[in-house]
Amino acid sequence: MEKQKNISFPSNLHGHTTYCDGKNKAEEYILKAIGKNFISIGLSGHSYVYFDKEPNMSLDGTLKYIEEMKFLKEKYKNKIQVYIGIEADFYSGFNPKVDKNLGLDYRIGSVHYVKDKVKDEYYCVDATPEILAYAIKNYDNGDEKSLILAYYNNIIEMIHTQKPDILGHLDLVRKFNSDGRYFDENSEWYNRKVDEVLDEIAKADIIVEINTGGISRGWTKTPYPSVSILEKIFKRNIPITLSSDAHTVENIDYYFRESVEIAKKVGFKSLKIMRDGKFYDFEI
Ligand SMILES: [Zn+2]
Ligand SMILES: [Zn+2]
Numbered sequence: 001m002e003k004q005k006n007i008s009f010p011s012n013l014h015g016h017t018t019y020c021d022g023k024n025k026a027e028e029y030i031l032k033a034i035g036k037n038f039i040s041i042g043l044s045g046h047s048y049v050y051f052d053k054e055p056n057m058s059l060d061g062t063l064k065y066i067e068e069m070k071f072l073k074e075k076y077k078n079k080i081q082v083y084i085g086i087e088a089d090f091y092s093g094f095n096p097k098v099d100k101n102l103g104l105d106y107r108i109g110s111v112h113y114v115k116d117k118v119k120d121e122y123y124c125v126d127a128t129p130e131i132l133a134y135a136i137k138n139y140d141n142g143d144e145k146s147l148i149l150a151y152y153n154n155i156i157e158m159i160h161t162q163k164p165d166i167l168g169h170l171d172l173v174r175k176f177n178s179d180g181r182y183f184d185e186n187s188e189w190y191n192r193k194v195d196e197v198l199d200e201i202a203k204a205d206i207i208v209e210i211n212t213g214g215i216s217r218g219w220t221k222t223p224y225p226s227v228s229i230l231e232k233i234f235k236r237n238i239p240i241t242l243s244s245d246a247h248t249v250e251n252i253d254y255y256f257r258e259s260v261e262i263a264k265k266v267g268f269k270s271l272k273i274m275r276d277g278k279f280y281d282f283e284i
Pocket of ligand 1: 087110112168169
């Protein structure tokens with residue numbers, strides 16, 4: 001695909017509206033994307049999970065969100081390509097069979113929680129440093145390794161059972177770990193596990209997103225996944241895309257220019273972009 005001038009990447013498929021924990025309405029994102037000369041814009045409401053209602057869409061809200069997106073897709077079809085997505089949490093159990101009749105254009109598969117091995121309790125790895133510390137302390141035998149490995153095991157299971165189009169914020173467990181305070185990202189056990197996950201992704205035809213949401217919210221200094229993981233992704237020929245995980249319209253292309261530079265430095269020549277209902281290579 002032709003490179004466009006003055007625009008680092010003219011699309012974003014990861015954004016949240018007021019149906020979940022986003023601050024803006026779907027139409028506001030679409031208007032912002034039109035203003036930025038985007039080729040396509042997709043939104044990806046957090047799927048319903050029964051044990052954490054606050055940040056996620058309700059069941060009823062999910063249907064309303066999809067209806068509204070269908071209406072907006074039609075309304076703006078001469079100005080921009082609008083796509084209807086969902087950020088399907090692992091514990092929502094979405095898969096091509098379950099969501100077949102919803103009218104989704106794509107699914108981002110994300111792991112945000114790890115379920116306790118014994119109790120009916122779900123530990124969120126995405127909420128606050130305190131909740132992460134609580135999760136580490138209470139999960140299994142209480143060391144950081146158990147929780148982090150369980151997080152990645154959920155990703156592997158999600159790849160096999162749910163087959164998302166895009167894998168969301170691959171190393172989200174790094175969110176509160178900028179000073180290496182919770183686990184060592186250079187440790188052998190961590191890297192071995194990441195290798196295992198990436199080998200599964202490579203077999204499954206799934207796109208990994210470079211996600212700038214951790215930076216825009218002030219938690220990380222670099223996008224997900226880390227540069228060392230991006231290098232592993234590049235070696236395996238796994239395709240990548242770029243998204244901002246926007247919770248406000250201002251962040252629709254947050255850190256895109258810098259992220260494209262990071263991807264280029266690793267060796268990537270293109271990013272996947274959704275156009276005419278399919279994923280194409282966008283040259284960088
Ligand atoms: Zn997420
Ligand atoms: Zn998100």
